Structures are given as C-alpha cells and as structure tokens.
Amino acid sequence: MTGRAADSVVKAISGRIHSGVLADGDLLPAERDLMEEFGISRTVAREAVRILASQGLIAAKPRHRPVIRKAGFEAAFDAAGSIVGNLLQHPGGVHNLFDTRIMLEAALVREAALSAGKKDIVNLKTALAENGATIDDNDRFYQTDQQFHAVLYDIPGNPVYPAIHRAYTTWLAPQWGQMPRLADRNRINFASHTAIMDAILLRDPDAAEAALRSHLADAWDQVRLTFGDI
Amino acid sequence: MTGRAADSVVKAISGRIHSGVLADGDLLPAERDLMEEFGISRTVAREAVRILASQGLIAAKPRHRPVIRKAGFEAAFDAAGSIVGNLLQHPGGVHNLFDTRIMLEAALVREAALSAGKKDIVNLKTALAENGATIDDNDRFYQTDQQFHAVLYDIPGNPVYPAIHRAYTTWLAPQWGQMPRLADRNRINFASHTAIMDAILLRDPDAAEAALRSHLADAWDQVRLTFGDI
DNA sequence: TTGCAAATTTTGGTCATACCAAAAATACTT
DNA sequence: AAGTATTTTTGGTATGACCAAAATTTGCAA
The missing domain is CATH 1.10.10.10 (Winged helix-like DNA-binding domain superfamily/Winged helix DNA-binding domain)
Incomplete structure (x- = not known):
C-alpha cells in the first residue's frame, strides 16, 4: 500500500x-x-x-x-547506538550524556538507600569486595568497577535499567577505554564505592547521592584531564 | 575493506x-x-x-x-521507537517504562528544587497557569499538562532530557490517548502540579519528589483502572 | 506577461540475472 | 576418528530494465 x-x-x-x-x-x-x-x-x-x-x-x-536476536530493551538502545555515536563526536555530546548518567545513578543510589533488600545488599557487598581485591589489576578493576555500578542498576528489578547501563558503558567506552589506568586512581575509586556502600547501609539517601555525585564528578574530571574540553 | x-x-x-x-x-x-x-x-x-x-x-x-536531517538525540530515541513499541505489547512492559519515568522525573524535580533559576521558575509558573486555565478543556489540558512536565525536562539545560520526554510521550501515547478525560481528574492533576510547584518554590527537594511520585503513582492507578493489569 | 494544465524528464521502487568470494556442508583421505 | 580437500550454499555486488510517482519543463490560453 x-x-x-x-x-x-x-x-x-x-x-x-x-x-x-x-x-x-x-x-x-x-x-x-x-x-x-x-x-x-x-x-x-x-x-x-x-x-x-x-x-x-x-x-x-x-x-x-x-x-x-530476541528484542529486549537492550536492542532498543543498540538501535540508537549509531546515532548516539555520531552525537558524541560533537562538542558537549559526551558531557551531556555523562550528565544524564550522573542524575540517573544518583536516583538509583537514593533508591538503593531507601529500599535495597537483603539480596541487594549481599550483591553490593560482593561486588565491592571483588572491586577491592582487584585494585592492582587494572583490567580486572575496570570490570569489577563496572560490575559494582551494574548492581545499582539491578536493584529496582526493572529490566530497563540494566539495559541503560549497558548502553552507557558501550557508548562511553571509546573515552573510557583510552583513560590511563593507575593503581592510585583505582584506590580512589574503590574508596568512593565504599563511601556509597556505607551510605546505603546507613539508609541515608542524601549521603548516598552525595557520595555518588562526588564519585562521578571526579571521574568526569579525569576524562577532562585526558581529553581536554569535550 | x-x-x-x-x-x-x-x-x-x-x-x-x-x-x-x-x-x-x-x-x-x-x-x-x-x-x-x-x-x-x-x-x-x-x-x-x-x-x-x-x-x-x-x-x-x-x-x-x-x-x-542533522541527528539530534531525538533521532536516537526515534530509532529505538519501533522496538520499544513491540516491548510495550508484553505484560509489564508499560509498567517498566512508566517506572523509569517516575524515577527520572523524581530526579528532575529534586534538581529543580535545588537549582532552578529565575527563568525556570517563570517557565514553570507560566506552564502551571496555562494548565490551570484549561481545566475545562480536556484536549488543551492534555497539552498543557505535558507542557508543564516538559519544563521540568528543560531545566537542566541538557538536550538529552527533552528528547527523553518526547520519547516517553510518544511511546506511552497509545495508552494515554485512550484514557478517559474528565474535568474532575484535570482538577486533581492540576492540584498535583501546584503541589510540585510549591515544593520547588520552597526549595524542598524531598517534598517535591514526594509530590511528584504521588502525582505519577496516581496517574498510573488511572492507567490500571482503564486497562487492567498491563 | 502570467497562470495553469499537459507533456516530458527525473528518480525512487522493484524485478531478473549473473558472477564472485567467503562460509558452510560434504566427501574423502589418512 | 580426525583432519583435509572439494563441492554447495549463501551473502555482496554489478547490470540492465521497467514502472509509477515526483519533479520539471513546455505550451497554451487568459
């Protein structure tokens, strides 16, 4: 027709x-x-x-x-991927995207602080422990770092969030992958993760959000240090 | 090659x-x-x-x-649209999506309460006033309702958020469009918007988030009332 | 000259056929 | 039974052709 x-x-x-x-x-x-x-x-x-x-x-x-390929929400974000890839070439593109990540993860840690279940806490602790155990192995630290954040996206039990996380890591990988990996930075990041974890355990959403924002703002500073203004 | x-x-x-x-x-x-x-x-x-x-x-x-067509973030979400459309057919799909909207808008009103500028406040007040003036005109109320929420997405000044808003309204339109429009409901929704506005003016993020969540939870109840469990 | 309708050209959509090279499947040898 | 050589399948590309919808030009009348 x-x-x-x-x-x-x-x-x-x-x-x-x-x-x-x-x-x-x-x-x-x-x-x-x-x-x-x-x-x-x-x-x-x-x-x-x-x-x-x-x-x-x-x-x-x-x-x-x-x-x-069974279409999940991941597929939807994959479809958007090529376009986003173009947008990230433009000045401010990466920042705009990273900014949304900060806001979303801030909301996620608040949620975690308010309503994380026993199982969620266990998952967080496990991820944090593995993260701490790999501080001296840059590649594995990168993985366990992502895994810790992934747990945050899993907590609400909504399949959209893990899909978003995968999209973020995929889209921002070009920048992330080129960042220098240093044990010192790993130590700082692990400390940030620990602070977030502590705030969640204390059921203090404000502290959790503050710790998360500080963590990601720091990460963004590192990106700028590496790439200049993008 | x-x-x-x-x-x-x-x-x-x-x-x-x-x-x-x-x-x-x-x-x-x-x-x-x-x-x-x-x-x-x-x-x-x-x-x-x-x-x-x-x-x-x-x-x-x-x-x-x-x-x-120089691609914006809207184009990215457009590309995801067809897949999301399919996912919304499955049980729980609409809920999962609406859930993410609640979390995002909760974060947005917190942001608004903490850092809305004079111009943002003016935009919010204008949108709210127009919303209030159209309570008896169902179609226009629908528009001004969306416009009020749109202002929230505009406040961070990040082009990704308006794109997300457009995607939400597009994706959820099939459900929304079929909802019965009643002046009484309009009145309730306008009251909710006013409560959100008040909390923002008081610079109280917790109250703003609470008002927003209450508002959207109520909206979801209406959806369920119309469609049953979806 | 101007306005509009008819004729013409352009251009996207589709089909049919053919050839090549990479995969996959099969046969064969050891 | 394992590994290798051979055949078949299949995706990638090229040509050439035809149709119908758009776009453009032409031509005529007001």
Missing part, C-alpha cells in the same frame, strides 16, 4: 520473532528462501533484512547468516 | 553532513548520481541510503528524495 514492499515482509518476520516461531539464536532463512516464500525479489528480501537489522531484531554480520 | 562497500559511502556522506557540506534540509544526491560519484552500483548506493536513514542522518520517505 504505502510503497514499501519490504515493510510487509518485515512485519511478517518480526511477527514470527515475537510469536516465538523464530526463537532467539535461530538463523534467519536465506535471502533466496525469503524471496520464494514471500514472492518477492532478492532486492526486497535484502531490504527487509536491512530493516530488521536496523531495528535490532536480527544481528547481521557481513558474510554471515543473520541471527535472530 | 571488510565486505561492505556501502560503508565507505556512508562514511563519506556522513562526513559531508557533519562538516556542513550537506546542510540540514538539503536533498541527498540522487542514487544515480551517487553511483557515478563513488563508482558503485545502484545496489550499493541504495544500501548506503538505507543505512544512513537507519542512522537518522537522513529522512527517507517513500518515493521522495531523501532529506538531510
């Missing part, structure tokens, strides 16, 4: 994905099979595959059969 | 867009021109256009010349 023959194919396939006919991890039918099934040309079949890929419903690596 | 000829074309064109050679609103060269310029087949030219469109750099309506 509306000019795009590929759209109907996209609709049909995404329907199969959501209804489970095509499960996570399955291979998409070959393009030549699609053209037979839907009575379309290969051009349209390829177009449909492209659209599905841009919507995150399938993962299409060059020269490989596209793989069905 | 690695398989996708279209990628180099995409890179070249996106470079032109970012460098301003192709400005916002310009028309993308015709496919047949692209193939000549880059020495590629029409297949690849079309592929490149598709990719650029999926990245939000150009807006391609069927049967129309693609238009350059």
Whole structure:
C-alpha cells in the first residue's frame, strides 16, 4: 500500500520473532528462501533484512547468516547506538550524556538507600569486595568497577535499567577505554564505592547521592584531564 | 575493506553532513548520481541510503528524495521507537517504562528544587497557569499538562532530557490517548502540579519528589483502572 | 506577461540475472 | 576418528530494465 514492499515482509518476520516461531539464536532463512516464500525479489528480501537489522531484531554480520536476536530493551538502545555515536563526536555530546548518567545513578543510589533488600545488599557487598581485591589489576578493576555500578542498576528489578547501563558503558567506552589506568586512581575509586556502600547501609539517601555525585564528578574530571574540553 | 562497500559511502556522506557540506534540509544526491560519484552500483548506493536513514542522518520517505536531517538525540530515541513499541505489547512492559519515568522525573524535580533559576521558575509558573486555565478543556489540558512536565525536562539545560520526554510521550501515547478525560481528574492533576510547584518554590527537594511520585503513582492507578493489569 | 494544465524528464521502487568470494556442508583421505 | 580437500550454499555486488510517482519543463490560453 504505502510503497514499501519490504515493510510487509518485515512485519511478517518480526511477527514470527515475537510469536516465538523464530526463537532467539535461530538463523534467519536465506535471502533466496525469503524471496520464494514471500514472492518477492532478492532486492526486497535484502531490504527487509536491512530493516530488521536496523531495528535490532536480527544481528547481521557481513558474510554471515543473520541471527535472530530476541528484542529486549537492550536492542532498543543498540538501535540508537549509531546515532548516539555520531552525537558524541560533537562538542558537549559526551558531557551531556555523562550528565544524564550522573542524575540517573544518583536516583538509583537514593533508591538503593531507601529500599535495597537483603539480596541487594549481599550483591553490593560482593561486588565491592571483588572491586577491592582487584585494585592492582587494572583490567580486572575496570570490570569489577563496572560490575559494582551494574548492581545499582539491578536493584529496582526493572529490566530497563540494566539495559541503560549497558548502553552507557558501550557508548562511553571509546573515552573510557583510552583513560590511563593507575593503581592510585583505582584506590580512589574503590574508596568512593565504599563511601556509597556505607551510605546505603546507613539508609541515608542524601549521603548516598552525595557520595555518588562526588564519585562521578571526579571521574568526569579525569576524562577532562585526558581529553581536554569535550 | 571488510565486505561492505556501502560503508565507505556512508562514511563519506556522513562526513559531508557533519562538516556542513550537506546542510540540514538539503536533498541527498540522487542514487544515480551517487553511483557515478563513488563508482558503485545502484545496489550499493541504495544500501548506503538505507543505512544512513537507519542512522537518522537522513529522512527517507517513500518515493521522495531523501532529506538531510542533522541527528539530534531525538533521532536516537526515534530509532529505538519501533522496538520499544513491540516491548510495550508484553505484560509489564508499560509498567517498566512508566517506572523509569517516575524515577527520572523524581530526579528532575529534586534538581529543580535545588537549582532552578529565575527563568525556570517563570517557565514553570507560566506552564502551571496555562494548565490551570484549561481545566475545562480536556484536549488543551492534555497539552498543557505535558507542557508543564516538559519544563521540568528543560531545566537542566541538557538536550538529552527533552528528547527523553518526547520519547516517553510518544511511546506511552497509545495508552494515554485512550484514557478517559474528565474535568474532575484535570482538577486533581492540576492540584498535583501546584503541589510540585510549591515544593520547588520552597526549595524542598524531598517534598517535591514526594509530590511528584504521588502525582505519577496516581496517574498510573488511572492507567490500571482503564486497562487492567498491563 | 502570467497562470495553469499537459507533456516530458527525473528518480525512487522493484524485478531478473549473473558472477564472485567467503562460509558452510560434504566427501574423502589418512 | 580426525583432519583435509572439494563441492554447495549463501551473502555482496554489478547490470540492465521497467514502472509509477515526483519533479520539471513546455505550451497554451487568459
């Protein structure tokens, strides 16, 4: 109707994905099979595959059969990823994004301080302990650092938050990855994590937020030290 | 090098867009021109256009010349839109999304209470006044209601927040649009807005957050009343 | 000259076919 | 049974062609 023959194919396939006919991890039918099934040309079949890929419903690596990828909120943020990548090239882009991260994590630690359950506390303590144990291993510290923050995103039990966390770490990875890793900095960051943890244990949302903001503001200073004004 | 000829074309064109050679609103060269310029087949030219469109750099309506669209954060959320749309069909999807909205707006009103400037206060008062003046006009109340919340997203001066607000209203519109509009409810919502405003004026973040959470929790109850458990 | 409608050109959407190279599948050898 | 060579499948790209919708030009009448 509306000019795009590929759209109907996209609709049909995404329907199969959501209804489970095509499960996570399955291979998409070959393009030549699609053209037979839907009575379309290969051009349209390829177009449909492209659209599905841009919507995150399938993962299409060059020269490989596209793989069905169950669409979670992660997929949504993945779809936004390429655009955000462009925006981060512009002055202020990284700062704007990091700023939202600060506000969100501030809200998350408040939430944690107010309503973290026993299990959440255990998870936080575990993550913190592992973080402390890897201060001298820069690569692993990087991982356990992220893991500690990840626990914060898990606490509300809302799958959107972990997806956001993954998006942040992915989008900001280019900057983060280039930052110099020093044991001294690790020690400072671990101390910050500990302060956040303490405030949560004391059920003091204001202190938790303050500690978190201080932590991320410090991290941002490091970014600026490395990259200058971006 | 690695398989996708279209990628180099995409890179070249996106470079032109970012460098301003192709400005916002310009028309993308015709496919047949692209193939000549880059020495590629029409297949690849079309592929490149598709990719650029999926990245939000150009807006391609069927049967129309693609238009350059300098991507903002709104474009990123637009790209995520189709996936989120699907997720909202699943049980709990709407709730999960609305939950994040509550947390974000709670953080925003805290921010507003702590650091809203004179201009922000004026904007809030204006929005609130217009909201109050339209209690008996359901459609306009709906608009001024959104406008009041929009001001909250504007206060931090970070372009990401207005984009998020637009995404929320777009994504949740299907539910919101079907809700019954009653002058009584308008009155309640206006009272909530006033309470939030008062707390901000008193520079009391806790009260502002409480008022906001109460307001949105109430709104959610209305949603459940209309749709049942979703 | 100007306004508008008809004719023409441009351009996006689709199809069919062909070739190549990388993957995947299969056959074969050790 | 394991590893290697061979065949088949499949995605990436190129050509060329046709149609219908847009955009442009042309031409005529007011």
